[in-house]
Amino acid sequence: MSVPSETFKSLVKAAAEQVIASAPELTSLDQAIGDGDHGTNMKRGCEAVLGKLDAISAQPLDEALKMIGKTLVMTVGGASGPLYGSFFLAAGEALSHDKHLPDDLADVFGSAVNAVSARGRSQVGEKTMLDVLVPVLETLKTAAGQPDLIARVRTTATEAVERTAPMQATKGRASFLGARSVGHVDPGARSSCVLVQAVCAGLEARA
Amino acid sequence: MSVPSETFKSLVKAAAEQVIASAPELTSLDQAIGDGDHGTNMKRGCEAVLGKLDAISAQPLDEALKMIGKTLVMTVGGASGPLYGSFFLAAGEALSHDKHLPDDLADVFGSAVNAVSARGRSQVGEKTMLDVLVPVLETLKTAAGQPDLIARVRTTATEAVERTAPMQATKGRASFLGARSVGHVDPGARSSCVLVQAVCAGLEARA
Amino acid sequence: MKKFINAVDNVLGESLDGFAAAHADLVTLGAERKFVRRRELNRSKVALISGGGSGHEPLHAGFVGHGMLDAACPGQVFTSPTPDQIVEAAQAVAGDAGVLFIVKNYAGDRMNFEMAAEIAEGRTATIVTDDDVAVEKSTYSIGRRGVAGTLIVEKIVGAAAEKGADLATCVALGERVNARTRSMGVALTSCTVPAAGTPTFALGEDEMEMGVGIHGEPGRRRVKLAQADAIASEMTTAIADDLAAPAGSEALLLVNGFGGTPTIELYLMYNAARRMLEQRGLRIARSLVGSYVTSLDMAGCSLTVSLLDAETTALWDAPVRTAALKW
Amino acid sequence: MKKFINAVDNVLGESLDGFAAAHADLVTLGAERKFVRRRELNRSKVALISGGGSGHEPLHAGFVGHGMLDAACPGQVFTSPTPDQIVEAAQAVAGDAGVLFIVKNYAGDRMNFEMAAEIAEGRTATIVTDDDVAVEKSTYSIGRRGVAGTLIVEKIVGAAAEKGADLATCVALGERVNARTRSMGVALTSCTVPAAGTPTFALGEDEMEMGVGIHGEPGRRRVKLAQADAIASEMTTAIADDLAAPAGSEALLLVNGFGGTPTIELYLMYNAARRMLEQRGLRIARSLVGSYVTSLDMAGCSLTVSLLDAETTALWDAPVRTAALKW
Ligand SMILES: Nc1ncnc2c1ncn2[C@@H]1O[C@H](COP(=O)(O)OP(=O)(O)O)[C@@H](O)[C@H]1O
Ligand SMILES: Nc1ncnc2c1ncn2[C@@H]1O[C@H](COP(=O)(O)OP(=O)(O)O)[C@@H](O)[C@H]1O
Ligand SMILES: [Mg+2]
Ligand SMILES: [Mg+2]
Ligand SMILES: [Mg+2]
Ligand SMILES: [Mg+2]
Known part of the structure; x- marks a missing residue:
């Protein structure tokens, strides 16, 4: 596994910065149906990743992703920490086992999404980050190799976030609200979308 | 000492009811420079007096006044309980010792005011009920026997209350406010005025 | 917002420092304030560790001491602690009798304690408290929340552990108390x-x-x-x-x-x-x-x-x- | 106003009933809820009685028990108790060693305790606490207020009385603590x-x-x-x-x-x-x-x-x- 390119570093940077910029929005979404800390949690984790970005980027790609995962696990806390942590740990793990980018992107992303689902004992439709991550995975599979892949991923992510609004949560804190969770976008779905959009924007800028 | 007349009973009733009706105003004055309980305290005491009014009125006048004093002491609490209690106890005591109404009114009232001053270790000018009681006593002395005595007492009491506003309190809770007590009427001065006015109004109605 | 704070990012750290200083006879703070542990350890007993988001004080750090918890891991305000905190707390207080994690039933708390249990050395077991009847069990797969009843589980199991109950006994007792x-x-x-x-x-x-x-x-x-x-x-x-x-x-x-x-x-x-x-x-x-x-x-x-x-x-x-x- | 109450006139009574029921092992309530006293009396020691307006809980009723107060007289909210409460509390708990009243320096508290002392039988003494530096002593003839320092006076004098200190010793100790x-x-x-x-x-x-x-x-x-x-x-x-x-x-x-x-x-x-x-x-x-x-x-x-x-x-x-x- 080769050391990641400058592109990788700038994508991580852009994604982390984008999440940090979105922290107030994520917190206010979490105030509506959660406990009001999702923005702060993600900000803390992303700042920790930025603080280690040189060290992370000096690693082979698989190790770099695992380092991101570990950093998130150790700094985010809450539900989102273990979930995003598991996502990146599993992505790195997949790359350590004969998977390669960009060819195996859908496979690697799939392993990462499965890790979230396993750690959270959750599935699509429960009003969580999986309701963005799973549709994005589907698009990565169905549109693999297409010239408009990035554009389609972006549309998928944006639409998927909005589709969490009418859902009733059955996982995470919002589930305690019962029917009152309906009508609000899920904060974790939004943060997943922010991450996906930031990476897509970075790739587009370099395309 | 003879059993008090129906007039006495109706005066006590009117005074107590008037204080009860003024309770919200007394409380809000006490919120400004005290702890917001003067209205509730006086109301509790006056209700207790009303509850015993038949028993009180069945006593000789001196004992009746002492019973009022005792009732106030046992039910009002706070600073105003011992002070108003001492006022009526001393008035009754004076009547037990060769003083008679209406001739010795100023004397009896003077003993009552002295008792307040002694119990409170306070004097006129400290922004307390004494700043109404002492001027009223002066008028009782100077205007004794005059046909407009009642009217003059009423004017004295009303003006005296207003004169507490510019004073800085040096006794009672308001003293802890230092210069911030300036600009507010003293709640105890107001309740004294309410009592005096109610008695005067009752006497006028019978005149 | 009217609070006695200096900067929002320092609330937890400054409060923990104050807590540790005020109760130095009972507790000490782990490195980087990752956990609060008993001052006097007894490594022959089952180690009880709890933790969760902060903002619930005195839960859990206030319950560290003889007869109750051995260590508590404070997360950020309303945010579960991270696995490293839990693992380091276990290292600091546990002996051969194993570690019992007492975890309130929240997705975040469960996942972080679960990751910690996967990493930690030695025997571990976990009790999940879920006493909140406001959440109807049947409808939501995540189940009920763990709330104030957690204190009772910590006190009763803490007393048993202090008396020398083994890990399995502590687990059974904790589950029994939680169920009632x-x-x-x-x-x-x-x-x-x-x-x-x-x-x-x-x-x-x-x-x-x-x-x-x-x-x-x-x-x-x-x-x-x-x-x-x-x-x-x-x-x-x-x-x-x-x-x-x-x-x-x-x-x-x-x-x-x-x-x-x-x-x-x-x-x-x-x-x-x-x-x-x-x-x-x-x-x-x-x-x-x-x-x-x-x-x-x-x-x-x-x-x-x-x-x-x-x-x-x-x-x-x-x-x-x-x-x-x-x- | 957002409070757990039924009717404003019953707040104190219902809360005292709850307090007495929750701590029935330590305290009992006097007739008409005029005072809270220790369940187990020791009439050979100096009896410590405090009191004041309610709304300061746990002060003072929460400090009734072995090593601290013998009785506490709760007034209405922020209103000093009345002399009859204090006198009846003294009757209920005091023996030959006398009674020490611990009074916060407020006009109302002082006057009500003073009237009680005038009525009460047996030896009484009074300590007035005035620890609040926010009030400048020189300017206001009433002096400083008694606030949270009262707890410290009650604890330290309470321990001395428990050990058998006589009334004069308790007064001197309380005044020393208050002064510091x-x-x-x-x-x-x-x-x-x-x-x-x-x-x-x-x-x-x-x-x-x-x-x-x-x-x-x-x-x-x-x-x-x-x-x-x-x-x-x-x-x-x-x-x-x-x-x-x-x-x-x-x-x-x-x-x-x-x-x-x-x-x-x-x-x-x-x-x-x-x-x-x-x-x-x-x-x-x-x-x-x-x-x-x-x-x-x-x-x-x-x-x-x-x-x-x-x-x-x-x-x-x-x-x-x-x-x-x-x-
Ligand atoms: N079991 C789960 N599976 C997948 N995602 C989850 C699960 N529980 C929570 N989440 C996600 O985590 C988000 C909340 O994260 P955050 O607020 O940081 O943590 P917490 O809920 O502990 O306060 C939710 O909006 C949801 O998207
Ligand atoms: N030492 C005193 N001498 C005379 N009047 C006093 C004294 N202290 C307080 N007062 C009177 O009592 C009034 C307050 O009564 P109240 O609010 O019922 O009691 P408290 O101050 O204990 O809450 C004051 O407004 C003042 O008129
Ligand atoms: Mg949250
Ligand atoms: Mg008042
Ligand atoms: Mg949280
Ligand atoms: Mg008061």
Whole structure:
């Protein structure tokens, strides 16, 4: 596994910065149906990743992703920490086992999404980050190799976030609200979308 | 000492009811420079007096006044309980010792005011009920026997209350406010005025 | 936001430093404030470790000490601690008898403790508390929340561990206590998470939230503000219906303030709740009234009823020496 | 007004009933709820009786028990108890060693206890506490208020009385402790007296009241909301300047919440205050952090510093078994 390119570093940077910029929005979404800390949690984790970005980027790609995962696990806390942590740990793990980018992107992303689902004992439709991550995975599979892949991923992510609004949560804190969770976008779905959009924007800028 | 007349009973009733009706105003004055309980305290005491009014009125006048004093002491609490209690106890005591109404009114009232001053270790000018009681006593002395005595007492009491506003309190809770007590009427001065006015109004109605 | 703080990012650290300094006779702080542990360790017993988001003080750090927890891992405000905190706490306090994690049933707490258990060396076991009857078990796959009943599990299992109970015995006991414990909470105001800076939810002057947890999340229903008796009646009915205890059962009644409710009101609620529970045939044999499992500055309270037997009564009565509970 | 109450006139009675029921092992209630007394009396010792307006819970009823008070007389909210309450409490608990009244320096408290002392049979003595440095002694003839330092006087004199000290010794000790104790309070919000129904004063979102007492009365100055360190600095400076203790003096630091301030913030304030006092040369040898002398639901806190010597330290450490303090 080769050391990641400058592109990788700038994508991580852009994604982390984008999440940090979105922290107030994520917190206010979490105030509506959660406990009001999702923005702060993600900000803390992303700042920790930025603080280690040189060290992370000096690693082979698989190790770099695992380092991101570990950093998130150790700094985010809450539900989102273990979930995003598991996502990146599993992505790195997949790359350590004969998977390669960009060819195996859908496979690697799939392993990462499965890790979230396993750690959270959750599935699509429960009003969580999986309701963005799973549709994005589907698009990565169905549109693999297409010239408009990035554009389609972006549309998928944006639409998927909005589709969490009418859902009733059955996982995470919002589930305690019962029917009152309906009508609000899920904060974790939004943060997943922010991450996906930031990476897509970075790739587009370099395309 | 003879059993008090129906007039006495109706005066006590009117005074107590008037204080009860003024309770919200007394409380809000006490919120400004005290702890917001003067209205509730006086109301509790006056209700207790009303509850015993038949028993009180069945006593000789001196004992009746002492019973009022005792009732106030046992039910009002706070600073105003011992002070108003001492006022009526001393008035009754004076009547037990060769003083008679209406001739010795100023004397009896003077003993009552002295008792307040002694119990409170306070004097006129400290922004307390004494700043109404002492001027009223002066008028009782100077205007004794005059046909407009009642009217003059009423004017004295009303003006005296207003004169507490510019004073800085040096006794009672308001003293802890230092210069911030300036600009507010003293709640105890107001309740004294309410009592005096109610008695005067009752006497006028019978005149 | 009106709080005694310097900077929102330092609230937890400064508060923990104060806690450790004020109770230096009982506890010490781990490196980087990752955990609070007993000052005097006893590595021959089962080590009890709890933790969770901060903002619930004195839970859990206030329950570290003889007869209760060995260590507590404070997460950020309302945010579960991270696995490294838990693992390092276990390293610091555990011996051969193993570690028991006491975890409130929240996705974040469960996942972080789970990751810690995967990493930690030595034997570990976990009890998950889920005493909140406001959450209907059947409908939500995640199950009920763990709230103030956690204190009772920590006290009773803590006493057993202190007496030398082994890991399996502690687990069985904790599960038994948890299964006989029910809570319900009500909020009169929202709390304000320091980092958020604004109240988590807005309530009208004549409204309250019924069925809240302890993270400032809105409750199950927003209803009109009611008198104490009506509130206590709804809560005790929900609890007693769910417990379905035989008449004459002995119980512990915990009236717990959420941080912004004064003691005078808690005792008034205790008075109402006790009367109602006794009317339902329970005998209130033990009581605890105070703000023990809080939601920052929220005005509100929870009622917890835990059925007692001779063994758990004796364990509840056993000596405890922590910052927040001492007898 | 958002409170757990049924009717404003019943708040005190219902809360006292709850208190007495929850702590039936420690206390019983006098007829007509005129006082709270120890369950187990010891009539051979000096009887310590305190009291004052309610709304400061757990003060004073929460301090009734072995090693502290023999009885407490609760007045209506923020209203001194009446003489009959005090006299009946004395009758219920006192023996030949006499009665010591511990009275906070407020006109109402002093006058009611004074009338009680005039009526009561047997030997009585009175200690008046006046620890509040927010009130400048010289300017106001009534002197300083008695606030949270009262707890310290009650604990230390309580321990001495328990050990058999006679009335004169208790008076001298209490006066010594009071003379070495200073407090100052700050309010972030007003409290709401139930019977009044509205906050006693209105504070803007960016304002606080410096130098408040414990009756919801406004403070000496309304100032802009400041950070915890700035607040602690003003308070510790006022206290330490007034104490003027030689460097190296040992002290007890009490950080006391007013009822609406959560524990996490109290420990943060403790952390700041301790650091500042140590910089001024004091050694913080004992600590107490919690809401012990409250003003209903007021958000705010007070700092109290009490200089210790070997004797008072030992008396502070002596066992105490009350509803609110136990060790
Ligand atoms: N079991 C789960 N599976 C997948 N995602 C989850 C699960 N539980 C929570 N989440 C996600 O985590 C988000 C909340 O994260 P955050 O607020 O940081 O943690 P917490 O809920 O512990 O406060 C939710 O919006 C949801 O998207
Ligand atoms: N030492 C005193 N001498 C005379 N009047 C006093 C004294 N202290 C207080 N007062 C009167 O009592 C009034 C307050 O009564 P109240 O509010 O019922 O008692 P408290 O101050 O104990 O709450 C003051 O407004 C003042 O008029
Ligand atoms: Mg959250
Ligand atoms: Mg008053
Ligand atoms: Mg959280
Ligand atoms: Mg008062």
